[in-house]
Amino acid sequence: MALRSPLLLVAVSVLIAACTPGTGGGGGGDGSSFEFWSFAAIDQRASVDAYREKHPDVRIELTEVGTSVETAQALTTALAGGEVPDLVLIQGDDLPKFVQQPQNFVDLRTLGADDVTDDYLDWVITQSVAGDGEVLGIPTDVGGMAVAYRTDLFADAGLPTDRESVSALWPTWEAFVETGKRYRRATGKAFTDNAATSVFYQAVNQVSQKYYDDDRKPVYDSNPQVRAAFDLGIEAATAGITARQASFESAWSAGMAQGEYAAVSAPSWMLDRIRSVAPDTAGKWDVARIPGGSGNWGGSYLAIPKRAQNPQAAWDYIREMQSPQGQLDHFGRSGALPSTPSVYQDERLAAATDPFFSDAPTGKIYTDSLLELKPFYIGPDSATIGQEFLNSITNVEQSGGNPDTAWDDAVRNIKTAIGG
Amino acid sequence: MTVTSIPVRPVVPPPVSRRTRRLGERLSPYAYIAPFFVVFAVFGLFPFAFTFYVALFDWNPIGDRVFIGTDNFTRMFADPRFWNAARNTVSIWALSTAPQLLLALLLAHVLDHARLRFALFFRMSVLVPYVTSVAATAIVFAQLFDRDYGLLNWLLGLVGVEPVDFVQSTWGSHVLIATMVTWRWFGYTTLLYLASLQAVPRAVHEAAVIDGASAWQQFLHITVPSLRPVIIFTVVTSTIGGLQIFTEPLLIASGAPLTCGAVRQCQTLTLFLYEQGFGQFEFGYASAVGVALFVVVVLIAAINYLLSTRIKADR
Numbered sequence: 084m085a086l087r088s089p090l091l092l093v094a095v096s097v098l099i100a101a102c103t104p105g106t107g108g109g110g111g112g113d114g115s116s117f118e119f120w121s122f123a124a125i126d127q128r129a130s131v132d133a134y135r136e137k138h139p140d141v142r143i144e145l146t147e148v149g150t151s152v153e154t155a156q157a158l159t160t161a162l163a164g165g166e167v168p169d170l171v172l173i174q175g176d177d178l179p180k181f182v183q184q185p186q187n188f189v190d191l192r193t194l195g196a197d198d199v200t201d202d203y204l205d206w207v208i209t210q211s212v213a214g215d216g217e218v219l220g221i222p223t224d225v226g227g228m229a230v231a232y233r234t235d236l237f238a239d240a241g242l243p244t245d246r247e248s249v250s251a252l253w254p255t256w257e258a259f260v261e262t263g264k265r266y267r268r269a270t271g272k273a274f275t276d277n278a279a280t281s282v283f284y285q286a287v288n289q290v291s292q293k294y295y296d297d298d299r300k301p302v303y304d305s306n307p308q309v310r311a312a313f314d315l316g317i318e319a320a321t322a323g324i325t326a327r328q329a330s331f332e333s334a335w336s337a338g339m340a341q342g343e344y345a346a347v348s349a350p351s352w353m354l355d356r357i358r359s360v361a362p363d364t365a366g367k368w369d370v371a372r373i374p375g376g377s378g379n380w381g382g383s384y385l386a387i388p389k390r391a392q393n394p395q396a397a398w399d400y401i402r403e404m405q406s407p408q409g410q411l412d413h414f415g416r417s418g419a420l421p422s423t424p425s426v427y428q429d430e431r432l433a434a435a436t437d438p439f440f441s442d443a444p445t446g447k448i449y450t451d452s453l454l455e456l457k458p459f460y461i462g463p464d465s466a467t468i469g470q471e472f473l474n475s476i477t478n479v480e481q482s483g484g485n486p487d488t489a490w491d492d493a494v495r496n497i498k499t500a501i502g503g
Numbered sequence: 504m505t506v507t508s509i510p511v512r513p514v515v516p517p518p519v520s521r522r523t524r525r526l527g528e529r530l531s532p533y534a535y536i537a538p539f540f541v542v543f544a545v546f547g548l549f550p551f552a553f554t555f556y557v558a559l560f561d562w563n564p565i566g567d568r569v570f571i572g573t574d575n576f577t578r579m580f581a582d583p584r585f586w587n588a589a590r591n592t593v594s595i596w597a598l599s600t601a602p603q604l605l606l607a608l609l610l611a612h613v614l615d616h617a618r619l620r621f622a623l624f625f626r627m628s629v630l631v632p633y634v635t636s637v638a639a640t641a642i643v644f645a646q647l648f649d650r651d652y653g654l655l656n657w658l659l660g661l662v663g664v665e666p667v668d669f670v671q672s673t674w675g676s677h678v679l680i681a682t683m684v685t686w687r688w689f690g691y692t693t694l695l696y697l698a699s700l701q702a703v704p705r706a707v708h709e710a711a712v713i714d715g716a717s718a719w720q721q722f723l724h725i726t727v728p729s730l731r732p733v734i735i736f737t738v739v740t741s742t743i744g745g746l747q748i749f750t751e752p753l754l755i756a757s758g759a760p761l762t763c764g765a766v767r768q769c770q771t772l773t774l775f776l777y778e779q780g781f782g783q784f785e786f787g788y789a790s791a792v793g794v795a796l797f798v799v800v801v802l803i804a805a806i807n808y809l810l811s812t813r814i815k816a817d818r
Contacts, residue, residue: 329758477765
């Protein structure tokens with residue numbers, strides 16, 4: 084035994100280490116229970132609890148892995164050679180990497196997805212469809228876009244304050260930048276937080292083709308729509324209308340609390356962020372339409388890995404909780420915006436208002452912003468290309484980069500990164 | 504201390520054949536050291552060897568693995584991002600190592616002073632930064648050095664200096680990271696020096712004082728020479744550590760963490776490796792960067808070996 088026990092101990096500990104976080108196996112294929120990986124702070128627990136209440140016989144093992152990025156990394160490791168969950172939540176930004184490798188997931192059409200795909204916004208569901216039409220994920224929510232603005236700061240600058248007149252100030256992004264300059268002239272202060280995410284990122288998502296054309300060829304360096312959005316971003320960066328704070332950094336939160344930004348591009352989930360980082364500004368905000376009229380930032384998908392042991396139980400969950408009615412109920416519980424347009428007229432959503440933002444009709448404003456978007460192809464390198472454009476604009480805004488060479492720099496960096 | 508005899512109860516050996524016992528005796532030492540070596544083999548040696556293998560592939564962890572020979576290395580040598588990361592690493596290393604070792608040397612000299620009161624307290628407290636988590640240090644320093652709300656820029660503002668954007672400028676981010684590294688490691692290095700200094704007989708210092716040597720002369724002619732081997736050791740370890748700086752750059756630019764800023768101004772080699780592996784899923788390319796890093800570390804270790812054998816020979 085002297086020989087065996089330490090070895091045994093090591094063997095056991097190695098096994099344990101190799102199994103986390105996939106231990107449990109979610110009920111081992113008995114058909115009525117499943118294992119579910121979600122990210123923290125998105126309130127999937129509320130959905131799971133609601134489902135458990137209706138189906139007491141189903142056992143759901145919910146693991147909140149961490150942030151959305153950490154969840155995607157854990158999923159990657161699991162797919163590469165570990166124990167996979169039966170159901171996993173993937174954030175929209177992480178999705179393309181997985182859609183490029185459809186062999187890792189169950190084609191949901193085999194479980195009956197064809198019956199439900201029409202329920203979802205076309206440009207949202209398209210993102211989870213792979214090359215041969217495999218449906219790999221069902222959208223759980225979307226972001227929508229609007230502009231949150233400070234009525235008190237607008238009044239100080241002599242700008243209108245009611246949301247209709249404010250929306251009328253910026254039908255286009257050019258007008259938004261112009262309004263920023265007007266604000267700057269009146270107050271000498273910054274208008275918005277940064278050019279990269281508050282201007283470029285929003286404008287570049289309002290296109291009909293983005294970094295790839297409809298034949299899935301990369302056109303990021305020749306597409307005039309991308310170039311126009313980029314030039315807008317550079318103009319905003321050099322016009323002195325931004326506070327040069329990258330979104331979600333701690334200084335960005337501090338600036339929000341200090342009233343450094345009069346207007347911020349805000350998806351629906353950012354309203355909660357503003358509420359929590361700047362609680363003293365309650366009632367000083369309002370919400371206006373996004374320039375260009377439409378937009379989205381964020382949203383997630385539920386997918387079932389190929390090696391899942393209980394795909395049917397996971398699908399039953401998706402089918403029930405992500406139905407238009409299920410998403411509407413979830414909106415009531417968590418405020419996550421449904422990806423199913425058929426419920427956008429429902430009172431619970433259309434009449435939703437937010438007291439923190441001067442009782443703005445957030446339900447209507449955000450759902451309206453989703454209806455005009457067009458589907459465009461998101462390719463294997465879309466995330467990298469987008470990041471390099473954002474970096475190039477941030478470089479001009481914050482690190483003293485040359486605005487005249489910014490476009491060429493970005494295109495060169497993209498070519499280095501994707502090897503084109 | 505005197506040796507006292509302890510009454511020992513005679514041990515009755517269990518009836519085992521001689522041969523089994525001898526085999527057990529011969530094997531059991533290996534069993535005792537096995538835990539380390541087994542864990543090392545699984546989590547150290549195997550991934551290490553496997554990295555060389557993966558570096559020869561275009562390797563997507565959840566997709567295709569295509570053998571491409573040395574293409575990853577050719578690409579790496581032509582990649583401006585790799586050279587940028589290498590430059591940043593060297594710059595941050597130089598900015599952190601030199602002040603760290605000098606500070607530690609001076610502190611060790613002071614802490615070794617015979618008449619220092621509360622010596623134990625001071626000797627222990629220099630170690631506090633070392634036991635603080637890197638993440639906590641990074642977050643606090645990033646706030647201290649913040650452009651708009653940082654304490655440092657507020658102080659600079661009091662004397663009329665324009666706010667410095669530490670994170671977004673190249674040299675600023677390097678200074679910020681180097682400060683964090685220095686802060687974290689100077690106590691550890693001080694204790695290494697101190698331990699070595701305490702081995703120097705008091706009499707040497709006393710003789711020097713009698714001969715009229717000043718404190719500075721004592722430092723120069725007693726402290727530094729007696730520390731030479733350990734100085735070489737710390738230069739080498741901090742160089743190897745400096746090549747692997749990762750957490751600090753990852754945490755200071757939360758807007759673009761994997762590149763440490765919009766223009767990769769503080770992306771180190773290890774962070775570049777991580778970006779390629781876990782941001783881009785290019786495991787093959789990331790492994791190639793890892794191999795390159797390994798070669799550099801081996802070269803530095805070799806230089807260390809040459810230097811330390813020279814020192815031994817000098818004696």
